[in-house]
Amino acid sequence: MTNFSLLTRTITLFLAAAPALALLDHGLSHDQLAGIRQQLRDHAHASWEYGTASEAFLEIDNADLSVYGPAPFPPPRALPVDAWPVSNAKYIVDNKPNTKALMDDGAAGDPMSNGISVLLANATYPTDPRYNAAFMDQLDFIENVVPKDANGAISHRVSEVQLWADSVFMVPPILAYYGALQTDLDVQYKYLNMAVSQIRAYRQGLRDESTNNGLWHHVMQGSWNDARHWATGHGWAVSGILRVYQTVAKSASRDSMAWALPELTSYAEEIVAAVWQHQQPDGSLFNYLDEPGSFTEMSATALMAACTYRLALITDATAHIPAADKAFALVKNSIAEDGRLKNVVNPYDFTNPYDGVSPEGQGFVLMLQAAYRDFQAFSTGIDDSLGSAFSAFADVIAAAKGDNKVHGKREPHARRWGSRHH
Numbered sequence: 001m002t003n004f005s006l007l008t009r010t011i012t013l014f015l016a017a018a019p020a021l022a023l024l025d026h027g028l029s030h031d032q033l034a035g036i037r038q039q040l041r042d043h044a045h046a047s048w049e050y051g052t053a054s055e056a057f058l059e060i061d062n063a064d065l066s067v068y069g070p071a072p073f074p075p076p077r078a079l080p081v082d083a084w085p086v087s088n089a090k091y092i093v094d095n096k097p098n099t100k101a102l103m104d105d106g107a108a109g110d111p112m113s114n115g116i117s118v119l120l121a122n123a124t125y126p127t128d129p130r131y132n133a134a135f136m137d138q139l140d141f142i143e144n145v146v147p148k149d150a151n152g153a154i155s156h157r158v159s160e161v162q163l164w165a166d167s168v169f170m171v172p173p174i175l176a177y178y179g180a181l182q183t184d185l186d187v188q189y190k191y192l193n194m195a196v197s198q199i200r201a202y203r204q205g206l207r208d209e210s211t212n213n214g215l216w217h218h219v220m221q222g223s224w225n226d227a228r229h230w231a232t233g234h235g236w237a238v239s240g241i242l243r244v245y246q247t248v249a250k251s252a253s254r255d256s257m258a259w260a261l262p263e264l265t266s267y268a269e270e271i272v273a274a275v276w277q278h279q280q281p282d283g284s285l286f287n288y289l290d291e292p293g294s295f296t297e298m299s300a301t302a303l304m305a306a307c308t309y310r311l312a313l314i315t316d317a318t319a320h321i322p323a324a325d326k327a328f329a330l331v332k333n334s335i336a337e338d339g340r341l342k343n344v345v346n347p348y349d350f351t352n353p354y355d356g357v358s359p360e361g362q363g364f365v366l367m368l369q370a371a372y373r374d375f376q377a378f379s380t381g382i383d384d385s386l387g388s389a390f391s392a393f394a395d396v397i398a399a400a401k402g403d404n405k406v407h408g409k410r411e412p413h414a415r416r417w418g419s420r421h422h
């Protein structure tokens with residue numbers, strides 16, 4: 001790519017994003033973020049909620065270690081013991097039942113969502129063998145014990161083969177992350193490829209072929225189904241797809257795995273485009289996207305907006321940024337005084353509205369703020385001279401795409417992100 005075309009696309013993106021900045025400024029306020037964090041810490045208790053919180057806190061507080069950071073492999077540093085992903089892993093390992101999974105759970109996929117947290121803690125506590133053992137047990141469980149569909153999809157449930165869209169967030173990103181940490185490139189390829197194959201198999205099992213409009217069923221196969229188009233299911237799926245994209249693109253296998261990148265972006269683009277078709281006039285999504293009798297569901301609205309900013313950083317496609325901005329503005333207005341995200345689905349039954357705190361919803365809001373921050377860093381880099389702005393853009397674009405050509409320039413940008421923490 002020539003510098004000229006990069007600059008042109010950069011300016012186009014800048015112009016497209018400009019109105020949003022006036023509306024949203026820096027996103028959520030400091031007080032809102034403090035409340036959101038506190039509610040997440042206070043209420044997360046289920047396995048997938050811990051995994052979601054780990055990912056959210058990583059993105060917002062330790063962006064350089066998240067897969068959205070410029071160069072996360074190998075991790076540039078060990079997290080301190082008081083970082084949330086590490087204290088989470090310590091809690092899980094201290095309380096681990098005598099099972100292969102990290103936590104006792106009827107869901108096969110959900111405990112796995114804590115895998116990156118455990119791997120990061122393994123680096124923080126290099127002399128404690130429990131983190132390595134716990135991770136390897138969990139990996140063995142997912143890889144070799146949990147039942148699989150005929151197409152290879154690893155079941156979301158232990159007791160029978162059943163595919164949930166949620167699983168795309170819980171499992172493939174952890175398989176990929178473990179892969180990217182490996183120094184043996186054959187092993188690395190095996191797990192990165194497994195992550196992509198799982199996404200492909202889940203899409204095959206869950207994409208609604210009867211409507212063929214890009215929406216996914218929520219739960220299929222097994223003893224019952226939720227064939228409806230659950231909003232959060234789409235968020236889980238796209239978020240998982242984008243995290244695997246970032247992991248592959250920033251791994252040492254980025255060249256041998258290059259074939260996977262357009263496949264992953266095409267899956268993500270299809271879902272993002274399909275979901276925003278159903279955005280309501282106030283910016284929200286319904287719990288069941290295409291059902292008029294459904295209700296406003298702000299947790300999925302937040303996660304889909306986050307994914308839309310993340311996707312735009314990869315593809316430069318800004319078509320859905322106005323939808324994400326509108327959604328974010330409504331999210332910002334849906335935070336109660338105490339930091340609770342209002343108008344959410346019950347995270348424990350997925351069909352009914354909920355007055356309590358949805359820990360996953362709290363995490364999605366932090367992911368949205370982090371995604372918006374990174375998108376904004378990208379689109380407002382035109383500040384000093386065009387020259388320095390250009391190199392800042394080039395770094396962000398390269399990092400988002402996993403392009404190693406400007407590797408030597410990444411460090412200044414990592415510091416810049418660090419300074420943008422709220």
Ligand SMILES: *[C@@H]1O[C@H](CO)[C@@H](O)[C@H](O)[C@H]1NC(C)=O
Pocket residue numbers: 119122123126127132135136181
């Ligand atoms: C945990 O860390 C040790 C070294 O500190 C390393 O040898 C081991 O491979 C790590 N475990 C995993 C699962 O990455």
